[in-house]
Amino acid sequence: MVTWCITSCPSYVRRMEYLYQAIALRGRYRRRKHAWQPHLDAARSFILSVAERCVSRGRVVVLGSGLLLDVPIERLAEQFKEVVLVDIVHLPEIRRRVRAYPNVRLLQHDVTGVAKPLYENVRRGIHALPEVNAVIPEAGGDTGLVVSLNLISQLAAIPSYYVSKKMPNVSQDELDAWCNRIRAAHLDALAALSCDICVIADYAYVWKDPGGTVVEQGSTVGDLALPEAGVKWEWHIAPFGEEPGGHAKTLSVAAWHWPAS
Structure with a gap:
């Protein structure tokens, strides 16, 4: 409740529940940090491996910086002249944390470009x-x-x-077609850049019952066709006992490096 009250963000971010979801994510991490750690370590390691191969060390832009759980902020601040952390909302503890790094700044930005226009359409009765x-x-x-960090599957979720x-x-x-356009547009925008690109994204999910039997599985990115990835791992996002019915959810994650053109 305190975080909800003291977080500075645009009204559409609050009313569309972006802030609520950021706070909820923090709670889930606190409950599941042990299960999440291998995924977070893998993401940080991949980002650093790409950073070491970058031609330019001027600026690194992290899209979907969130709670900084999977952002190797200390190393990036050492390796680049400037670090820009981009998300639609930054919680107060994140603002406090980045003060320790003079070359790190936060940018509140919606990379889809649809959130505020959607909110305004609803407010004005334009369906x-x-x-x-x-x-x-x-x-x-x-x-x-530029790093797109565990973002693609989430771009269309709240909208x-x-x-x-x-x-x-x-x-x-x-609605499904619109969501697919949101995800595809993000990849197209990344591909159009001339700098090094790092993409980390979950692309599939599996639900298992307490006995380990798969009860549901599918894509987390709709109909988006992702290129083959050389680096993959699993994220045990909801271990057994965390969800109703005792089911567990695992995400398949892939990582890509697109060298500067």
Whole structure:
């Protein structure tokens, strides 16, 4: 409750529940940190391996910096002249933490470009999905590396939920197609950059019952076609006993390095 009250963010971020979900993620991590640690270590290690191969060490931009759980902030601050941490909301403890690094700054930004227009459409009674406008901030000039961090599967999650609640006229097929455009636009925006690109993303999920039998599985990125990845691992995001019915959820994660062009 305290975090909800003291976090500085735009009204649409609060009312669309981006802030709520950031606080909820913090709670899930505190309960599941042991199960999450291998995934977090793998993500940090991959980011650093890409950083070491970067041609330019001017600026690194991390998209989806979140709670900094999977961001090797100390090492990045040493390796680059500037570190820009981008997310739609930054909790107070994150703002406090980055003060220790003079060359690290936070940027509040929606990389999909749809959140605020969607909120405004609903507020004005316009029941239409906004155009996707994926923008990668701070990616020009001296930027040597852009990291998309466990973000792709989450890009459309809150907008989709908001549409489901507020726009009953939008069909499921129309909503699914819009969500696919959001994810594809992010990849296209990354591919258009000339600097090194690091992408880490979950792409599939599996639910198992307490006996270990698979009861559900599927894609976490809709119909998005991801390139083959040389580095993959599993993220035990909900270990047995954490979810109703005792089920467990595991995500398949992949990582890519696209060298500077």
